[in-house]
Amino acid sequence: MIIKSLEPPILMQQTEALSRRLSPHHSKKAEVNESARRLRAGYNGEKSLDFHLRFLQDDAFHILHNIRIPDENDFFQMDNLINSRQLILINEVKNISGTVIYDEFGQAIRIRENGKEENMGNHLEQVNLQHSRLLRLMRNYNLPPIPIEKLITYSNPNTIIKNITNNKSVANMVIHKEQLLTRISDFARKHHAVCYTDEQLQRLSDLLIALHTPKQVNILEKFHVMCEQIQYGVICPDCGALPMIYSGAKWNCAPCGATSKVAYLDALQDLCLLFGGEVSIRQIMQFLRLDGRYITYRLMKKAGFERLGDNKGSRYILKF
Numbered sequence: 001m002i003i004k005s006l007e008p009p010i011l012m013q014q015t016e017a018l019s020r021r022l023s024p025h026h027s028k029k030a031e032v033n034e035s036a037r038r039l040r041a042g043y044n045g046e047k048s049l050d051f052h053l054r055f056l057q058d059d060a061f062h063i064l065h066n067i068r069i070p071d072e073n074d075f076f077q078m079d080n081l082i083n084s085r086q087l088i089l090i091n092e093v094k095n096i097s098g099t100v101i102y103d104e105f106g107q108a109i110r111i112r113e114n115g116k117e118e119n120m121g122n123h124l125e126q127v128n129l130q131h132s133r134l135l136r137l138m139r140n141y142n143l144p145p146i147p148i149e150k151l152i153t154y155s156n157p158n159t160i161i162k163n164i165t166n167n168k169s170v171a172n173m174v175i176h177k178e179q180l181l182t183r184i185s186d187f188a189r190k191h192h193a194v195c196y197t198d199e200q201l202q203r204l205s206d207l208l209i210a211l212h213t214p215k216q217v218n219i220l221e222k223f224h225v226m227c228e229q230i231q232y233g234v235i236c237p238d239c240g241a242l243p244m245i246y247s248g249a250k251w252n253c254a255p256c257g258a259t260s261k262v263a264y265l266d267a268l269q270d271l272c273l274l275f276g277g278e279v280s281i282r283q284i285m286q287f288l289r290l291d292g293r294y295i296t297y298r299l300m301k302k303a304g305f306e307r308l309g310d311n312k313g314s315r316y317i318l319k320f
């Protein structure tokens with residue numbers, strides 16, 4: 001069963017919001033767009049794994065997506081954790097297109113179409129480190145020993161993976177997603193002894209959920225973009241132009257003539273992703289390009305956002 005489902009990562013949503021709101025001439029535009037594209041491809045790759053994971057016997061496996069756990073060395077993150085009464089599987093998901101070559105040290109090198117080589121990091125060391133950090137955490141919380149297995153799963157079926165030195169660890173750990181279920185069955189056969197009761201398995205899942213801490217990123221700082229370089233306004237859902245103008249109780253797009261009653265909700269979500277979830281009425285007015293406080297209050301009330309304080313300094317909590 002899915003204990004923690006796969007959600008669109010906040011960092012991806014923030015990067016996409018920034019990409020939408022930088023002018024085409026901004027010096028960071030290409031870098032932000034490329035980053036947004038990569039994050040989206042990674043997310044889609046993980047989503048495509050869900051199809052395979054759905055075939056796992058429901059109550060025997062606890063599946064957790066994107067877990068980020070604090071420890072004495074900051075945080076460690078795992079794409080995919082599949083827990084059962086016999087074993088734990090750490091599954092690192094990779095979405096890399098083209099050809100990936102693993103050298104004798106487990107270093108992954110991507111060969112681009114133009115022949116250029118790109119170092120993708122040492123995936124084996126990455127999962128080995130996750131393994132030792134998870135193990136330490138489980139010892140700290142007095143969870144009984146249980147075998148831990150690791151896989152590096154490529155979500156793009158077109159990726160060509162080459163293990164040029166026949167490194168045994170690479171052969172054992174690096175797979176395409178189509179092999180995932182077979183590998184999980186192999187692990188279950190290898191570790192047939194039951195180590196955890198149902199209660200202990202549940203305790204492990206509950207602990208990981210309780211410790212999970214999503215990463216908070218100031219996306220403007222990350223890309224060194226100034227607040228005043230962000231394009232304000234409601235974006236037209238039909239043609240992408242901005243700003244839509246609010247009049248006659250609806251949002252109107254001058255270039256294409258489209259109208260909408262709710263287009264401002266997407267703009268408020270962008271405001272939240274770029275500037276944080278607690279904003280002043282003045283910030284909202286500016287971002288939506290509204291002229292009056294009264295109409296801003298009314299639109300916020302209609303959308304049902306929580307308001308803190310009654311006076312001019314009141315703030316809103318933006319939650320999506």
Ligand SMILES: [Zn+2]
Binds near residue numbers: 236237238241257
């Ligand atoms: Zn339009």
